[in-house]
Amino acid sequence: MGLTVSQTDGGGSSFAQVPPGMHLARCYRIVDLGKQQSTWQGKIKIQPKVMFQFEIHSEDADGNPLLTDKGEPMSISKNFTASFHENATLRTELENWRSRAFTEEELRGFQLKNVLGVWAMLSVVREKGHDGNDYTNISSINPVPSNIKRAGMPNGHNPLKAFDLDNPDMELFETFSQKTKDKIQKTDEWKKAIGTMPVRKSINAGSGFDDMEDDLIPF
Secondary structure, eight states: OOOOOOOBOTTSOBOOOOOSEEEEEEEEEEEEEEEEEEEETTEEEEEEEEEEEEEEOOBOTTSOBOBOTTSSBOEEEEEEESOOOTTOHHHHHHHHHHTSOOOHHHHHHOOGGGGTTOEEEEEEEEEEOTTSOEEEEEEEEEOOOHHHHHHOOOOOOSOOEEEOTTSOOHHHHTTSOHHHHHHHHTSHHHHHHTTSOOOOOOBOTTSOOOSSOSSOOOO
16 A cells, blocks of 8 residues: 655645655644545555654754754654554554554554654655655654663654544644645545534544544553
């Protein structure tokens, strides 16, 4: 499954691509994309998708911080099929990230919002997309090495938020790139959601986004 990285910031403006390599990053946003159509091995599938967005706290080859023209950390994202099946990419990445497999009990209680604010080492590669353009993609999400943790982690920049189509935060939605907005607005979940307003404020690291069960299992 090809997972293409967004090359726009939250507001849709262009910025330089995150260069290939290993980068320290913090997960600051989770976006419920609803059920999306994709093609895999020649077959069309409609599956629930979710996007993880990371802010980059790293340097380029010359030792310069990777920042946007606004002086903010660059960001990069990865889309997953929202499945915890044993062969699902999402489950594989989460288990690699946390350095251990989920138990059945943990899976029953795990919520995606648990990863908000969690640091990772991202392996970023440059690949050619279906449109013929080059993109930088997250090839794997890895735990932060202990020596980096001992040296001290930087302060996070972006607020921790999750967008849930069961109860969408329209203020947060308006910060998405136009491509992400268009993708969400095509879904049945969106059409249902806008017919059940009012909406509430965004879900943060301390509430909601109940992707599995209600019991909190730490990441």
